[in-house]
Amino acid sequence: MEVIDDQSRQRWILVAMGGVVGLILLDETVVGVALPTIRHDLGLSLVASHWVVNAYLLVFAGFAAAGGKLGDIVGHRVLFTVSVIIFGLASLACGFAQDGVWLIAARAVQGIGAAVIFPASMAMITIVFPPEGRGVALGIYGAIGTVFLALGPLVGGFFTEVISWRWIFWINPVIVVAIAVIVLIVWRDPAREGSEPKLDVTGLSTLVGGLTMLVFAIMQGPDWGWSSPAILIPLVGGITVLGYFVLLERRLEAPLVEVALFASASFTACNLVVFAAQFSKIAIIIFGALYLQHSIGMSPLVAGLALVVAVVGSPMTAAASGKFADRYGSRRPALGGLACAVASVLWIGMASPWDDYLVLVPALVIWGAAMPFCFMPPQRAIMNAVTLDEQGQAGGIVMTAQLLGGTIGMAVCSTIYLITQDYQAVFLATGGFLTVVLVIGYVAIERDTGSAR
Numbered sequence: 001m002e003v004i005d006d007q008s009r010q011r012w013i014l015v016a017m018g019g020v021v022g023l024i025l026l027d028e029t030v031v032g033v034a035l036p037t038i039r040h041d042l043g044l045s046l047v048a049s050h051w052v053v054n055a056y057l058l059v060f061a062g063f064a065a066a067g068g069k070l071g072d073i074v075g076h077r078v079l080f081t082v083s084v085i086i087f088g089l090a091s092l093a094c095g096f097a098q099d100g101v102w103l104i105a106a107r108a109v110q111g112i113g114a115a116v117i118f119p120a121s122m123a124m125i126t127i128v129f130p131p132e133g134r135g136v137a138l139g140i141y142g143a144i145g146t147v148f149l150a151l152g153p154l155v156g157g158f159f160t161e162v163i164s165w166r167w168i169f170w171i172n173p174v175i176v177v178a179i180a181v182i183v184l185i186v187w188r189d190p191a192r193e194g195s196e197p198k199l200d201v202t203g204l205s206t207l208v209g210g211l212t213m214l215v216f217a218i219m220q221g222p223d224w225g226w227s228s229p230a231i232l233i234p235l236v237g238g239i240t241v242l243g244y245f246v247l248l249e250r251r252l253e254a255p256l257v258e259v260a261l262f263a264s265a266s267f268t269a270c271n272l273v274v275f276a277a278q279f280s281k282i283a284i285i286i287f288g289a290l291y292l293q294h295s296i297g298m299s300p301l302v303a304g305l306a307l308v309v310a311v312v313g314s315p316m317t318a319a320a321s322g323k324f325a326d327r328y329g330s331r332r333p334a335l336g337g338l339a340c341a342v343a344s345v346l347w348i349g350m351a352s353p354w355d356d357y358l359v360l361v362p363a364l365v366i367w368g369a370a371m372p373f374c375f376m377p378p379q380r381a382i383m384n385a386v387t388l389d390e391q392g393q394a395g396g397i398v399m400t401a402q403l404l405g406g407t408i409g410m411a412v413c414s415t416i417y418l419i420t421q422d423y424q425a426v427f428l429a430t431g432g433f434l435t436v437v438l439v440i441g442y443v444a445i446e447r448d449t450g451s452a453r
Contacts, residue, residue, distance in 0.1 A: 139322020157304020337373020
């Protein structure tokens with residue numbers, strides 16, 4: 001497949017893909033600050049308010065692999081444009097929600113659009129940039145996206161307190177229209193090499209069904225009781241269905257997820273690092289926002305301002321993470337970033353009982369600066385490990401890992417808080433999990449060759 005080398009087209013695609021991934025990241029951080037207000041206005045229970053976040057993440061995670069595969073099958077241009085339109089319309093519906101069911105359902109539809117947008121954006125970047133420049137391109141792509149991430153808490157706090165939480169969703173369609181126009185004008189699907197891949201519908205339904213049952217059981221368990229048949233049946237059923245999914249994918253010639261890729265310990269560990277980083281993002285951004293409002297007594301706007309320090313460093317280090325990976329390989333920057341994240345989250349956990357925001361600031365700043373190193377270098381290693389025709393599939397896998405980190409993180413953190421009623425337990429458990437992943441990564445991630453080696 002010929003790589004598109006027109007520099008103008010590369011720049012426009014980079015801007016568009018960075019903008020759309022920023023929109024997805026914005027929706028991760030913007031909702032956390034608004035969640036207590038949404039819960040009050042719509043009369044939601046604590047668990048139901050958490051589903052406002054996890055309905056989006058769960059559908060996103062379940063369909064991300066399919067989104068990557070669909071891009072490989074039908075081409076990215078039309079599919080990407082349709083998906084951003086779906087995302088924009090679902091955002092409008094979220095803003096008009098009159099009750100919890102409406103809002104949660106609209107968030108799920110948002111997740112379907114995002115499930116195609118996210119892996120497609122990474123695949124489109126890797127298609128238009130040559131291998132030796134992908135680290136820098138992915139770093140810039142991440143930097144553009146993380147500007148939106150950094151603005152999320154502030155935007156969420158401002159709209160929630162000054163205007164209405166509904167505007168956190170209504171700002172999405174404006175960005176969506178601009179991105180769709182850019183893609184329609186400048187993107188051209190490259191010629192396909194080899195046979196056309198097929199979508200594994202059975203695998204997709206099995207994955208989504210298994211994940212839904214498992215996440216439902218984890219989130220509702222503390223509320224309904226772990227011994228309740230309504231929890232035990234989906235818990236056991238979800239684990240069983242996901243086990244069957246793995247066996248099914250191993251037998252198929254054109255699976256939804258290339259399970260054989262996970263035979264590589266390094267490939268698996270890189271995806272686990274991405275999973276863990278997204279898990280920590282839920283703990284810090286979503287539960288951090290709740291902690292600042294419930295324990296320290298901040299308003300939504302002040303909490304949003306307070307959380308800006310946790311994400312403002314990410315745009316500053318995103319491009320550097322790609323350059324480091326291109327120069328030195330993916331192992332060292334990935335493990336270094338994860339080590340910093342471990343130290344930061346444990347710091348926050350140990351200091352949280354003091355209810356003193358200033359004590360948390362250094363840890364929040366370090367955590368935010370470390371996050372790009374936990375995403376970009378592992379993603380570079382994963383994308384460079386597959387052929388050009390498999391970029392959509394690889395993008396789907398790494399995005400599935402990332403989104404699973406979010407949805408499992410939301411479910412686990414929600415469960416820990418419901419059981420303990422203690423935010424410190426949420427932060428310390430997250431720090432402990434990151435520590436385990438750091439050890440696994442140190443053992444398993446291979447030393448790859450950068451340009452300076």
